[in-house]
Amino acid sequence: MYKIKIDKINALIEVAFQGVVRTEEAHAYAAEYRKALGSLYGRRIRVLMDLRGFSIASEEATELLRDIEVSSAAMGVVRAAALVQSDLAALQAGRIAREAGTGQAVRIFKDEGSARSWLLGDRASP
Incomplete structure (x- = not known):
């Protein structure tokens, strides 16, 4: 299961995952996440x-999450x-980021x- 929340003031997307992400759910998440990105397009977006x-996600779900990360930039x-x-979760998150080049x-x-604090610390930057 996942939840997505958009903070338009800070151009922040908050995503929370619970449990195991199955492939079907990863596809639904991808569509909703891309819609959230689109709602903030043109801004310096931050994601929590x-x-x-x-x-730990299935390999197919992990690949989809990595693909989403590539398009996020x-x-x-x-x-x-x-x-x-x-x-273990830190290792998987780090691996996904490295493989996505992000x-x-x-x-x-x-x-x-x-x-x-780190996410919002650069809001004054151009």
Whole structure:
């Protein structure tokens, strides 16, 4: 299961995953996430991915998530924070970012306050 929330004031998309993401659900998420990106198009978009309740995804779902991450940069995502609870989830999130070529824009956190601070810390930048 997933939830997407859009903060238009801060150009922030918050995504929370719970449980195992099946392939069908990953496709539904992809469509909704792209719609959220489109609603903020032209802005410096930030994304907070809460993976604390996320179980390891299937390989097909992981590939889809990686593909979404690749297209995120093209849609204006300048920073993405992955909020994780376990080292295993941190490894998977890091691997997805490296394979997507977005490692510079993605940081992994265990503390939500630190993640939000980093995400919104560059709002004064052009």
